[in-house]
């Protein structure tokens with residue numbers, strides 16, 4: 050029942066969809082401070098969203114570290130073949 054009406058009456062409040070949409074910006078600290086506060090406020094009271102953000106943060110962290118890891122050539126070739134195979 051919330052959805053659009055909830056958003057109209059609670060300006061500044063965010064729901065789970067909003068948090069998940071903004072989560073990558075949140076992790077990368079790209080959110081304006083007003084939105085950041087709303088997201089933090091939501092996360093404080095919403096376990097599933099906290100879990101979502103933590104999982105995403107871990108994933109982004111891992112991806113961010115990948116370029117520094119030297120992968121074996123066979124791994125890269127497999128990857129390229131998979132990517133080509135999808136086209």
Ligand SMILES: [Zn+2]
Nearest residue numbers: 064065095098
């Ligand atoms: Zn939530």
